[in-house]
Amino acid sequence: MPTALDVRGLKKTYTTGGTSLEAIEQLDFSIGKGELVCIVGPSGAGKTTLLRCISGLLDATAGVVELDGTAVTEPPAGMAVVFQEYGRSLFPWLTVRQNVELPLKEKKVPRARRTELVDEALDAVGLSDSAASHPWQLSGGMQQRVAIARAIAYEPSVLLMDEPFAAVDAQTRADLEDLVRELWKRLGVTVLFVTHDIDEAVYLGERVLVLSNRPTVILEDVAIDLPDERDQLTTRSAPRFAELRAHVYELIQKAKKGERPA
Numbered sequence: 480m481p482t483a484l485d486v487r488g489l490k491k492t493y494t495t496g497g498t499s500l501e502a503i504e505q506l507d508f509s510i511g512k513g514e515l516v517c518i519v520g521p522s523g524a525g526k527t528t529l530l531r532c533i534s535g536l537l538d539a540t541a542g543v544v545e546l547d548g549t550a551v552t553e554p555p556a557g558m559a560v561v562f563q564e565y566g567r568s569l570f571p572w573l574t575v576r577q578n579v580e581l582p583l584k585e586k587k588v589p590r591a592r593r594t595e596l597v598d599e600a601l602d603a604v605g606l607s608d609s610a611a612s613h614p615w616q617l618s619g620g621m622q623q624r625v626a627i628a629r630a631i632a633y634e635p636s637v638l639l640m641d642e643p644f645a646a647v648d649a650q651t652r653a654d655l656e657d658l659v660r661e662l663w664k665r666l667g668v669t670v671l672f673v674t675h676d677i678d679e680a681v682y683l684g685e686r687v688l689v690l691s692n693r694p695t696v697i698l699e700d701v702a703i704d705l706p707d708e709r710d711q712l713t714t715r716s717a718p719r720f721a722e723l724r725a726h727v728y729e730l731i732q733k734a735k736k737g738e739r740p741a
């Protein structure tokens with residue numbers, strides 16, 4: 480499998496007014512084209528820091544991030560990010576359609592193609608009927624679907640998601656998880672999904688990278704050998720799901736106690 484995203488020797492130390500904090504000690508991993516990889520780790524383990532470095536929003540202290548073989552030094556054209564705080568990531572004065580269209584205008588996509596891409600993306604997330612609404616007229620789950628539509632309309636090769644469903648209710652969350660799996664399969668996009676939620680990571684991912692506590696290293700790269708066809712009932716009640724969940728849970732407990740890889 481060709482590599483989509485390569486992270487090598489990544490370190491990040493924050494320095495503010497004479498004090499320094501080592502957030503990431505050393506991270507090395509790569510993600511194959513079309514893979515769906517989840518990252519879990521204890522609170523404060525540097526998950527957001529890592530995503531910000533990968534997306535070119537934050538300079539690493541050392542190491543390189545490569546997207547399709549090219550070093551990332553600024554937000555790359557082939558990458559889209561969905562953040563947790565959808566409320567703040569959508570522009571309230573723009574309609575749903577205009578929000579989804581904005582990055583395409585910035586990318587100088589011609590008008591006719593923009594219309595097509597926006598229509599397809601809104602249809603994919605089930606929001607065609609809300610195109611003319613404003614974000615504040617929608618529920619939290621719908622707003623997050625707008626953020627997902629905006630990301631996929633952009634046709635990224637890599638989609639980064641930073642705890643995108645942390646603020647929605649459990650039922651909506653399950654629906655959005657299935658939406659991500661469905662879009663991932665349909666579009667063949669590479670997905671890196673950060674979450675606090677162990678069940679969510681095991682349910683969604685083909686691999687789960689478990690991070691140590693700060694300063695961060697990878698504690699284990701867990702292969703999720705569940706069948707590719709997943710659904711909320713069958714998959715979550717499968718004995719193998721329970722085993723994988725228990726394994727990741729134990730790793731997180733170890734991480735919290737400060738355990739490092741041998």
Ligand SMILES: Nc1ncnc2c1ncn2[C@@H]1O[C@H](COP(=O)(O)OP(=O)(O)OP(=O)(O)O)[C@@H](O)[C@H]1O
Pocket residue numbers: 493494495500502520521522523524525526527528529675693
């Ligand atoms: N701009 C910053 N300046 C200084 N320290 C920072 C900065 N941003 C994050 N940190 C510190 O870096 C460490 C990692 O933070 P980060 O937000 O990446 O962790 P996280 O794993 O995403 O946390 P959570 O799971 O709680 O969202 C934390 O100790 C945090 O306080």
